[in-house]
Amino acid sequence: MKNSSLSINYGFTLIEVLLVVAIVGILGAIAYPSYMESVRKSNRAEAKVEMNDVAQRLQRCFTAYSAYDDAGCSVANEITDGNTLSTQNNYYSISGVLTATTYTLTALPQSGSAQAGDSDCTSFTLTQAGVTDATGTSADDCW
Template identity: 85%
Template sequence: MKNSSLSINYGFTLIEVLVVVAIIGILGAIAYPSYMDSVRKSNRAEAKTELNDVAQRLQRCFTAFSAYDDANCSVAGEISSGNTLSTENDLYSISGVLTATTYTLTAAPQSGSVQAGDSSCASFTLTQAGVKSASSGDCW
């Protein structure tokens, strides 16, 4: 004779599933902002690399033409008079203020890119004297 009052239930109850979903949601809410901060921090290297590259190109122009803003210097035309250069992954735009003996380069995040949400290091600046600065914090 079989005992019909004993039955074995396999599976999860609705409460157990909801608890797991809630735990995953909480972990995701904590982890995602931290992950995005890490991504933004690693993407800052693109701005620094491009600023240093443009600075080297300007130094070559100064060596060849004795002026940073010489008409024969192609990079000078690319970043002056409101023109900008985009970095390799279009995360930053590089602009510059040039005179014959000085320059100030600025890397600002492109709107719509992941870097646009980088509030701690929004922009980077580099001068002909090698002075590096950022909009806030110690980002270099």
């Protein structure tokens, strides 16, 4: 004969489920912004790599033509007069201001990309002298 006064409960109460949901929500609210910042930080490398590649191509033009802005320099034509180069994943667009002996490259986040919301590093610049600069709330940490 079974003792009906003993009842065994299997499962969770509503309070326990709500507590777990609240904890997961709090962890998600903390973790997601940190994750997105980490993604943005790693995507910044794409701008730096592409800018250095363009700089090397401009140096080859200077070696060949003795000018960064020579008409025979294809990369010069790709980044001046309102033209821009897009990085591999289209996170940044690169433009340049060139003279015969100087250049300044600028990388800006493309709208609609993951980098568009990056307020820490809103732009990158690189000159022919290797001088790097950035703008944003954490500009000193961008390069």
